Amino acid sequence: MVTEDEDLEKIQEIAVQIIATVGSAKSHYIEAIQTAKRGDIKGARAMIESGTKEFNKGHSAHLKLLRQSAIDNKNVAFSLILVHAEDQLMEAETFRVVAQDFIDVYERLDEKQ
Incomplete structure (x- = not known):
């Protein structure tokens, strides 16, 4: 039988996994905007794809x-980290x-120049 403390510990481990992966994804999305800003639309879309995998x-x-x-x-124990x-x-x-949306805008700007 799993204790309540063990349940909470597993939930917290999952929460940390969520935070780490979506944090990495967000970094990819930020980099995608910067890449599009430099005019590399294809690279920016690749960064979005990488971020989406994360x-x-x-x-x-x-x-x-x-x-x-x-x-x-089964109720999931409340946790601030969750x-x-x-x-x-x-x-x-x-x-x-x-x-x-930013990538689309940068792409349109590039097309007009």
Whole structure:
């Protein structure tokens, strides 16, 4: 039988995994904007793709927790680090959308020059 402390420890490990992977994704998205700003649209889109691969790792870990709660009917223990992980997940996802829009804008500017 798994104790409540062991459950919380596993959830915290997953939360740290989410934070690390989506943090890496966000860094890729920031670099994508900088790459597009330098005129390398193809490179910028590659950075988005790399970031999305990282993001998906964090998203999969998050889905594991959601599945545990919804399908297995097992409550996930509240943890401030888990709240932070979810916040970082949403921020990275939002940043990806913004980065893609920036790349599109830089691409249009390049086409007009």
